[in-house]
Amino acid sequence: MRPPASLLIVGGGSAGWMTAAAVSRAFGPRLSVRLIEDPQAIGDSGTLAPFDATLPSLSGFNASLGLDETALIAGTGATFRLGTVFRDWSRRDRDYIHPLSEIGGTLEGVPFHHYWLRLKAAGKAPPLEDFALAAVAARAGRFSRPSDDPRSVTSTMAYGLHLPVAPYVAALRAVALRQGVEVVAGAFAEVERGAEPDTLAAVTTRDGRRFEADLFIDATGPAADLIGRLGATHVDWSRWLPCDRIVASTVPGPLGPPLTEARAVRNGWLWRVPLATGMGSARISASAFAGGTTEGTGFTNGRRSQTWIGNCVAIGLSAATLEPLEASGLHRVQSGVSRLLGLFPTGGPMTAGAAEYNRLMAAEADRLRDMLILHYHANARTGEPLWDAVSQTPPPEELAHKIRMFSSRGRISLYDEETFEDAAWVSVFLGQNVIPRRYHPLADHRPLDEVRGQLERMRAVIARAAEAMPTHAAALSGSPIAPALSRVS
Template sequence: MGGNRVGDVVVVGGGTAGWMAAAALARALGGTTRVTVVESDAIGTVGVGEATIPPIRTFNAMLGIDEQDFIRNTQGTFKLGIQFVGWGAPADRYMHPFGAFGADIQGVKFHQAWRRMRDLGHADVFGAYNICETAALADRFGPGDPRLPFTRMTWAYHFDAALYARYLRAYAEGRGVVRREGRIVEVVQDAETGFIDAVRLEDGARVSGDLFVDCTGFRGLLIEQTLQAGFEDWSRWLPCDRAVAVPCAHGQGPLTPYTRATAERGGWRWRIPLQHRIGNGYVYCSHHLSDDEAAATLLAGLDGAALGDPRPLRFTAGRRRRAWVKNCVSLGLASGFLEPLESTSIHMIQAGITKLLALFPERGFEPREIDEYNRLTDMQTEQIRDFIILHYKANGRVGEPLWDACRAMEVPEALQRRMDLFRHRGRFFRHEDELFAESSWLAVLLGQGVTPQGHDPLADALPEPDLRAALEEVRGGIRRTVDAMPSQSDVIARFCAAPEAA
């Protein structure tokens, strides 16, 4: 069997995707397989979103990365959720926090008990029963109360994607990964099988491999231009096709532990606070907003002085029809694109790497394993797609062409079925391997006005005084726990502030 082992993996393209892949492969393969990263300083990277979701902690832990060192070297901050502004009526705002809302009560879903008490006028807003939302809105961060399970904190990060790639490069090279500088001018394929044998660089050098990982961004040099995987266009559901981004200096406010997504005419703006700057961007539909209008709106809404010129980006929402073809696996933007509304870009890289390690091939490249990788990738990407579509479908911005069209559009059948079921009695069911938990769906559905007409009749079987007491225990415990927390700024200053020179 040893002779059939993959001896050389070539990662084509650096950036966040390339160096995440190289670092994970170096860690998992333990030197038994050579890993080479081919990238060119002359080719820029898109630099996927600076905001993440909690599974990034699992990825860093797999690599054995110390959290404080990581935050310090990536100018990172903590993230407890995403605040959505203007997705209902223009003045509305709600939070999609991490972690659970309350705890089930005698087998009844917490949100069903909350709904019954809310109808009776005995419950606070839903977010008051989530520790991460309460802490985020108070600009606090710290440990929960171990005596109260509903105060367990869940977090992710904001960080500088370029610094993260640099950090992982040092990690990977320290474990034997070799970086080859150079622009690829030819992809060499086997004449009989069509498998990729090597890539040839501008200086004539040839880099051979058994397995190739395509991290070349939108162009998909290997997976699309060479292997013609095909692309599935999802712009009928996700019509935004452009973005403009610019960092700015911090203003006078606190270092908020959450991302903000603000709906605007023709699209939405993001705000991501890092230690050394705030990341800002405007995702929009070119049919409803010009490039100049988007840039002007973005610049007018900055917290502080712009730290550069607005950087444009064009894209089409969708995915490769096959993320793995022959001996090539695509990751990141090479495998597809979903706008960063729910901060899933880096997670999708991570998910691809995790599946690659779980199905790591031998040189024979078993088709059933490749098919399973593609099946799992398709399923997860569609689930994330539907969650993002929900934000557009359930918007309340009446009288604006983009938003009116999104509200009227037909959505994928699975999403429509979920919305209809929830609208009836607040019932919701998810696949066990689905990325977004029930709590995430509840936050967005309720936050954007998909209000159940009733509640689960099982909630009526519980005595009203018991429900009121249970809800107050959760709300009060969360409030007391958050009041005892330090601010995020204090935590960072004490434990993981980036050096001034950075």
């Protein structure tokens, strides 16, 4: 058997065009890439809103396509992102930041948060976010790209973007077309099954045209029009994540800080994404707790049982749907594309590659699911039906184990295919007021005053580094990187 010579992507949007741009760049003229795009399609194939907050990984993906980030930001109206501030989740009138940076630093082999927990137990702990440069800078409305010098405190942080989806897709489309991708305007109608089990031979459009390919990409969004017809079922997560409606718009306003906002409210949460052209705003609600509302666009949190069947691969919302609480939408598209390139068919049977792809994508989606559930399950908003229900619903066992380990001794237990590392879990656990009963015994090996002094010096270095950064507006206009400050005072 020969490797696939033709690839057909059904669906445009971020999932379709990220796939088209990356695959055509990787294979060049050796692979014919065609994309069917419905001009009347509503919504995006990779995100639930017309704007998104991204994780740091997207910068590398864009660079691999030859997209200059400064030009991309200017051309799309994007802004920088240093994390998310969660308001009223652990309790009303309280907030915390999940930063895109390290928190403190490992001291004598002991993770930083154990020393912070020791100070907290002694009643002498400053706010945890004071030890995360991204959080301090975001609060101050400042931004600088990280330094490449590991001796600089600015090397401890990363950043994402706040991104209007449509102009970003237009940039991807331009890249793909320059690389020879053929685009067909048409609305999907039906699939034609192949001679081999669980394969596709062709796709037809509503006007009767028929398109064959060796490999098919399902970028049709939550409908999953291709992979669903091959038998991939929907794994429903709504008992843990009951929000199922989103109403989104962009309103004019001044530039906000480099910080996404997620504010818990009675029947869901409010999302604010600062853009150069205004503020992206969305209400994400649970209709079962909001009088059965049908306002906005419906969705169901969950994933497909399989994302690669036969010669069909689902990418984006056709593979998994997660509300945008932890900025994973475009990351999951990128991850799906990257894993596809790594497991691209070589000419033999696709069974082994498909099985590995399914394993990796399911594990990644499940771990992202757990991070979102933690926000809901560990809430302290008592007396409200939605929040009472999600706090009382037992979490998945993998998350339950994480909670037990952290609650007992402050240990972060990571599984394979985690998107978020230790610092992220620490910030959310402690932000949601999940306080360990014990800290690591090695954190007691030094006198308390000595530990407090070292942490105060660390805190001061971080504060000075944030103050030295340009404002968010100046950074967007192309100001140079902030002066490097040593991580050691």
